[in-house]
Amino acid sequence: GIQVEQSPPDLILQEGANSTLRCNFSDSVNNLQWFHQNPWGQLINLFYIPSGTKQNGRLSATTVATERYSLLYISSSQTTDSGVYFCAVWYNDMRFGAGTRLTVKP
Amino acid sequence: DSGVTQTPKHLITATGQRVTLRCSPRSGDLSVYWYQQSLDQGLQFLIQYYNGEERAKGNILERFSAQQFPDLHSELNLSSLELGDSALYFCASSLTGSDTQYFGPGTRLTVL
Numbered sequence: 001g002i003q004v005e006q007s008p009p010d011l012i013l014q015e016g017a018n019s020t021l022r023c024n025f026s027d028s029v030n031n032l033q034w035f036h037q038n039p040w041g042q043l044i045n046l047f048y049i050p051s052g053t054k055q056n057g058r059l060s061a062t063t064v065a066t067e068r069y070s071l072l073y074i075s076s077s078q079t080t081d082s083g084v085y086f087c088a089v090w091y092n093d094m095r096f097g098a099g100t101r102l103t104v105k106p
Numbered sequence: 107d108s109g110v111t112q113t114p115k116h117l118i119t120a121t122g123q124r125v126t127l128r129c130s131p132r133s134g135d136l137s138v139y140w141y142q143q144s145l146d147q148g149l150q151f152l153i154q155y156y157n158g159e160e161r162a163k164g165n166i167l168e169r170f171s172a173q174q175f176p177d178l179h180s181e182l183n184l185s186s187l188e189l190g191d192s193a194l195y196f197c198a199s200s201l202t203g204s205d206t207q208y209f210g211p212g213t214r215l216t217v218l
Contacts, residue, residue: 031204031205033207035209041194041211041212041214042209042211043198043209043212044108045108045206045207048206086149088149090204093154093162093163094139094141094207096148096149098148099148
């Protein structure tokens with residue numbers, strides 16, 4: 001099956017810093033989503049991005065499907081950005097990466 | 107608020123018992139998905155339904171079953187529960203079955 005790897009596993013930032021999270025996948029996929037799981041456990045959809053670039057406020061994402069990776073950019077990070085960021089890909093089923101745990105310190 | 111509702115929020119039960127988790131998708135969404143999140147296995151896809159029919163199957167145990175009803179709500183039945191079934195169970199929905207998925211708040215199951 002498809003393997004999904006996320007890096008880094010953990011990231012600690014000061015408020016206001018920028019960061020880049022990476023998701024590599026081992027085979028062609030039909031779609032890709034980025035999610036944020038907040039400290040209360042809620043999974044929030046950030047981007048549906050099988051290819052190309054999208055932006056939503058301080059967040060943006062780029063997927064290069066031919067090279068099998070996606071990047072999530074967080075600019076001017078805030079404490080409310082803390083949580084775990086998951087990349088998930090769909091081929092015949094949904095496969096999640098292990099996540100990047102982000103801690104933003106005030 | 108994603109628009110996906112799940113009940114109950116918490117469930118505590120004993121080994122060997124059977125429970126039913128319920129999910130109502132966002133208005134207009136035809137597809138429902140079930141996921142399990144545990145500390146050791148991470149987030150795992152269980153099963154997908156589209157307009158009442160099973161569309162995709164993941165790592166769902168034989169002790170688990172699901173269905174999607176004509177009103178599009180879905181139920182996940184877990185039977186002969188084991189300690190290892192303790193987890194957060196998420197339901198998600200999407201419009202077409204191959205687009206953005208929106209997650210419900212989850213049901214936390216504790217098996218004692």
